[in-house]
Amino acid sequence: xxxxxxYPLNIGPVHPAFKEPIKFTFxxxxxKVVGADIxxxxxxxAIERIAQExxxxxxxxxxxxxxxxxxxxxxxxxxxxxxxxAGIEVPPRxxxxxxxxxxxxxxxxxxLWTGVAAHEIGFDTLFMYTWNIREKVLDCLEExxxxxxxxxxLTIGGVxxxxxxDNAQTIHQVLEYYEELYNRTSEILLDDLTLRARxxxxxxxxxxxxxxxxxxxxxxxxxxxxxxxxVDYPVNAYYEILWLKxxxxxxxxxxxxxxxxxxxxxxxxxxxxxxxxxxFCMENLPEGDINTGSGAVKMINALKKxxxxxxxxxxxxxxxxxxxxILDNQEHPVQIKVKAPTYSxxxxxxxxLTNIEIADIPIVVASIDPCVACADRMTxxxxxxxxxxxxxxxxxxxxxxxxxxxxxxxxK
Amino acid sequence: MKTESIVTVLQNxxxxxxxxxxxxxxxxxxxxxxxxxxxxxxxxSFHSSIAILKTMGRLHISTPMPYKEYEDRIELIYPFALKExxxxxxxxxxxxxxxxxxDDLKIRTxxxxxxxxxxxxxxxxxxxxxxxxDIPDPRRLFTGNYxxxxxxxxRTPKSKESMx
Amino acid sequence: MNTGSCNACDIxxxxxxxxxxxAERFGIKLVGSPRHADVLLVTGTVTEKIKDNILQVYEQVxxxxxxxxxxGCGSTxxxxxxxxxxxxxxxxxxxxxxxxxxxxxxxxxxxxxxxxAWEKLExxxx
Numbered sequence: 001x002x003x004x005x006x007y008p009l010n011i012g013p014v015h016p017a018f019k020e021p022i023k024f025t026f027x028x029x030x031x032k033v034v035g036a037d038i039x040x041x042x043x044x045x046a047i048e049r050i051a052q053e054x055x056x057x058x059x060x061x062x063x064x065x066x067x068x069x070x071x072x073x074x075x076x077x078x079x080x081x082x083x084x085x086a087g088i089e090v091p092p093r094x095x096x097x098x099x100x101x102x103x104x105x106x107x108x109x110x111x112l113w114t115g116v117a118a119h120e121i122g123f124d125t126l127f128m129y130t131w132n133i134r135e136k137v138l139d140c141l142e143e144x145x146x147x148x149x150x151x152x153x154l155t156i157g158g159v160x161x162x163x164x165x166d167n168a169q170t171i172h173q174v175l176e177y178y179e180e181l182y183n184r185t186s187e188i189l190l191d192d193l194t195l196r197a198r199x200x201x202x203x204x205x206x207x208x209x210x211x212x213x214x215x216x217x218x219x220x221x222x223x224x225x226x227x228x229x230x231v232d233y234p235v236n237a238y239y240e241i242l243w244l245k246x247x248x249x250x251x252x253x254x255x256x257x258x259x260x261x262x263x264x265x266x267x268x269x270x271x272x273x274x275x276x277x278x279x280f281c282m283e284n285l286p287e288g289d290i291n292t293g294s295g296a297v298k299m300i301n302a303l304k305k306x307x308x309x310x311x312x313x314x315x316x317x318x319x320x321x322x323x324x325x326i327l328d329n330q331e332h333p334v335q336i337k338v339k340a341p342t343y344s345x346x347x348x349x350x351x352x353l354t355n356i357e358i359a360d361i362p363i364v365v366a367s368i369d370p371c372v373a374c375a376d377r378m379t380x381x382x383x384x385x386x387x388x389x390x391x392x393x394x395x396x397x398x399x400x401x402x403x404x405x406x407x408x409x410x411x412k
Numbered sequence: 413m414k415t416e417s418i419v420t421v422l423q424n425x426x427x428x429x430x431x432x433x434x435x436x437x438x439x440x441x442x443x444x445x446x447x448x449x450x451x452x453x454x455x456x457s458f459h460s461s462i463a464i465l466k467t468m469g470r471l472h473i474s475t476p477m478p479y480k481e482y483e484d485r486i487e488l489i490y491p492f493a494l495k496e497x498x499x500x501x502x503x504x505x506x507x508x509x510x511x512x513x514x515d516d517l518k519i520r521t522x523x524x525x526x527x528x529x530x531x532x533x534x535x536x537x538x539x540x541x542x543x544x545x546d547i548p549d550p551r552r553l554f555t556g557n558y559x560x561x562x563x564x565x566x567r568t569p570k571s572k573e574s575m576x
Numbered sequence: 577m578n579t580g581s582c583n584a585c586d587i588x589x590x591x592x593x594x595x596x597x598x599a600e601r602f603g604i605k606l607v608g609s610p611r612h613a614d615v616l617l618v619t620g621t622v623t624e625k626i627k628d629n630i631l632q633v634y635e636q637v638x639x640x641x642x643x644x645x646x647x648g649c650g651s652t653x654x655x656x657x658x659x660x661x662x663x664x665x666x667x668x669x670x671x672x673x674x675x676x677x678x679x680x681x682x683x684x685x686x687x688x689x690x691x692x693a694w695e696k697l698e699x700x701x702x
Contacts, residue, residue, distance in 0.1 A: 047656075047659075048539075048566065049565050049566060049658075049659065049660060050655075050656065050657075050658050050659055052566075053658055061655065062655050065584075065649070065654075065655055065656075065679070067584075068584020068585065068586070068587060068680060069584070069587060071584065084438075084446075084448075112587065128594060128595055131590070131591065131594040131595075132594055132595040132596060135591070135594070135596045138591075148588070148680075148682065149584045149587065149588065149680055150584055150679055150680065211470060212526075212527050212528065213527055213528040214472050214473055214526065214527075214528025214529070215528075216472075226498060227470075227472070231500050231501070232493075232495060232500070232501065232502070232503035233446065233493070233501065233503050233505075234440050234444050234445075234446050234501050239440055239442075239444050239501060245500075309450075309489075309507075311448060311474070311475075311491060311505050311507070313474065313493075313505075320474070322474040322475045322491070323475065324474075324475045324478050324489070324491055326478060326480060334480075335478045335479070335480070335566070336478075337475045337476050337477070337478040338475070339474060339475040339476060343476075343531060344528060346531065347527075347528055347530065347531060565660055
């Protein structure tokens with residue numbers, strides 16, 4: 001029976017995304033979601049405004065704090081943009097090191113995402129498992145860069161630290177470790193029946209919608225849209241990797257329909273792709289300088305005399321990061337515009353969330369990887385003006401209940 | 413795709429409304445190029461030029477709009493990534509800039525052509541103070557209600573002090 | 577809860593609870609609702625838009641309660657000093673008991689900070 005009454009359901013705003021936690025307002029009809037509205041801005045920190053008062057080198061470290069998970073991608077795009085304006089040529093060794101660190105970050109980010117996604121549907125064993133194996137890549141990044149998160153690896157015109165022979169050995173060990181685990185992990189993620197039952201056919205984003213709404217990254221690729229900055233636009237060492245192509249669910253023999261499962265498959269396949277790219281880069285790592293050799297002061301002085309505009313694009317784990325900088329003979333850029341992947345993908349939530357069950361909200365929201373890392377959110381249900389509160393915990397409990405129900409069905 | 417053909421197509425259809433264009437090509441060897449194309453268009457034909465671009469391939473808007481401020485006008489910059497065919501490294505940046513006089517800060521929305529630009533247009537209204545005409549959703553994107561009307565964060569000379 | 581952080585601290589809090597560091601063996605557990613919490617972990621400086629929400633959350637935590645700030649920007653505003661969107665460091669809004677600096681702090685530091693808070697909580701309960 002169809003009910004005429006729809007209820008508003010608010011989720012958030014205490015919820016971490018890229019620059020800001022998000023508040024959702026859903027229109028609910030029984031158990032079905034019929035509409036979704038998104039409110040941004042809860043962690044809007046005015047980074048673009050602050051950047052107008054910092055010098056070129058300071059901005060790198062400011063941009064690292066746009067997002068703690070892709071803390072390599074934002075400074076990367078910024079450095080590419082500045083190098084584009086100034087015409088700085090990056091030494092080949094630096095380009096390869098950038099690629100290696102970028103792919104290690106992708107490895108850690110995708111493992112993090114699979115964990116979070118498993119947590120959202122109540123599969124906590126998998127959550128613990130992926131986060132445990134993720135520690136290995138964090139150790140590797142720590143040895144390489146000096147920190148687990150926020151690597152401070154980049155500078156304009158190159159990188160700040162070299163990969164030594166010891167580091168290279170660690171990277172090889174880490175890659176071996178992940179290669180061994182990859183089959184087991186992908187089997188759990190792609191073939192587990194309960195996981196499939198919860199993700200297949202849920203939260204569909206068609207290829208037309210993805211293209212219209214300018215989706216990026218695994219979200220777009222999950223819908224079958226072949227969009228990958230690494231392949232569309234030459235950056236770092238990617239254009240020297242001839243076999244590189246965008247991942248799609250077709251690689252495992254499935255025609256993409258754009259559901260949660262497809263997006264998950266893309267991420268799992270990208271873990272494998274990242275391992276291959278790092279292997280390629282380690283084998284072909286050229287000798288030479290790791291930066292242009294001019295120090296921070298010299299660099300700022302050179303950039304101070306420049307005028308012009310530049311674009312820097314980079315494929316972060318979650319999609320395209322794009323920075324646009326305008327220089328005008330000053331010690332700081334007059335304007336810098338930052339676009340994070342979730343900014344583009346945030347829009348795709350509306351079609352995805354329509355016509356799903358309340359219990360599926362967590363996994364669909366998490367499926368575009370908006371860094372749903374922290375579990376602290378609140379939910380209010382407003383019914384006929386009287387206000388009842390259910391916590392995120394209860395919403396998740398609902399999700400777990402569904403998971404168990406599905407599992408029981410499969411057991412029979 | 414050749415940048416000249418984009419400019420020619422636009423010029424054939426819109427004539428003198430295309431004010432200027434320049435391109436920058438960085439070569440990476442093996443025939444791989446990074447191509448950026450800047451086109452200045454006047455406000456009347458801005459909307460139709462986006463519609464023409466849309467017919468040429470996959471049009472993706474890359475960042476929210478930056479701007480340049482002059483004495484009497486604002487130059488609003490729309491960075492697009494245009495991809496015509498499915499070959500590698502064929503995506504080019506097409507950066508459209510539009511001059512808007514300061515006493516009439518208005519421009520028509522492009523969300524009817526590129527729906528994914530809605531957030532960016534909302535941010536432009538909020539941060540720069542350019543009014544987007546016919547925008548489907550005119551709410552503020554980031555700052556909620558704590559900034560007074562008529563304060564545009566990216567256009568104030570000093571951030572915190574002047575705003576309080 | 578996240579009041580305007582970049583996520584780095586949040587993922588380190590979660591890493592603290594994962595098998596490698598396993599804070600749960602000490603009896604430290606992440607709960608899904610502030611109503612079940614003894615201690616409120618706050619990451620990031622407080623933005624203007626979230627200011628009211630953080631007070632609401634704080635009021636939901638039952639007494640006795642403690643607040644731990646995690647990360648450099650929550651303690652002092654860090655790199656976001658000049659921002660117009662900042663209402664202040666966390667201690668301008670809430671009474672803070674323990675500060676854990678670092679950007680982000682390591683999981684060991686987080687465990688140490690929570691242990692410090694625990695000692696204080698035991699004193700309060702007496």
